Amino acid sequence: MEVVIAPAERLAELAADAIEALLRSKPDAVLGLATGSSPLQVYDELARRHRETGLSFARARGFMLDEYVGLPADHPQRYRNVIESEIASRVDWPQAQVQGPDGLADDVPGACAAYEAAIADAGGVDLQILGNGTDGHIAFNEPGSSLASRTRIKTLTRQTRLDNARFFDDDLDQVPTHCLTQGLGTIMEARHLVLLATGRHKAEAVHQLVEGPVSAMWPATVMQLHPHATVLVDDAAASRLQLADYYRQTYAEKPSWQGL
Template structure:
């Protein structure tokens, strides 16, 4: 595991965006694994700016998102399809035909999961996968204590803590969907390179569990300890509870 601690959330976001821009320069037809939620917004803002400056060309790239709410049409403002269009897809030269998310509107969610997983197996794995980390340690929507999925993409019932955390994105009186379609932890770990971004003091406790705790599904992000090329990019606040040897010693890079 690598850990990079940067002075601020903005610094961490720009560093992650620079990793993606570098990946596109090195391999223009890269498969990019993308995440949603509050954490990646600054990354996508920086990537859109890099594209405008001519430093990030998405024309030959292909993207796969981790997850989508079940039952939300893609036109719903809180669907992850709408999120990605607003924060990245409509701001760069990325063909809609080369962007992929699970189909949250499918009449048969299990069939939609199988189709998405087959699509990922065909084009993937991701060359570079972006992750956030939930306050309960989830990656994608793989909640604590999950049973490993027999395939890859699967339907999950969202933990109540996840629904509470995501309620801020929904309007007054709107309910956060109870179910979602998500890429499995095993499929996430197939990515060639993974970068997990965590910012803010609220993430400090779960970052410790992910980096220093035992490996297991009680903290799904701890499974990243098994990956040969995974990097945690943290701001000072998210790194605030790490042991000195984790936060200051090898293999740390400090920006």
């Protein structure tokens, strides 16, 4: 696992660099898309590069990490709509090439199995963008999730719903109680994991992710077992890391050609 500590705007540039390098070498790459606040600056940077340098998503595929259950198709916080507004509509990404779990499906297990099959049929995810919840969840794999889990329905913890209430006019009652989410086992099959976390409120989750034991109580710790995992954090989110100085030294002395 590589840990990079830098200002938030630099972290967004580094993540965008990795995505751009992938798309330049493999225009039909498969990208894993996260919502929430963590990737927003990355999407802004990718949109800028599309606009100013011609970075193209025309042949790429996109798969979302998760989706709320039961939100109407036109709800602004439905994650498919969020991804459309934050990145897909800002670049040349055809709608049909960006998919998410079907949060309105009548047959939920069938929809989850179909989503797993769609990812596999696309050749798997080349680069997966991730955020990290304050309780250590990635996607909506809440504490206690199986480290081998697949796409499925999950009940959201009260803490996650409180964290997400800001997207629903700070009204907890509006936040759905269930979601469909890629499982930890599904996420771990992506070829490169890139997680972003900023702010002191993420410090304990980042500490557990990077330096704690692998445990279902902190689901993101499963990333320690991945052969190509990158953790991008600012100084505040890195404030609990015991080896922060070593991570800074390692990145400062990294060969320039190596990238993420």
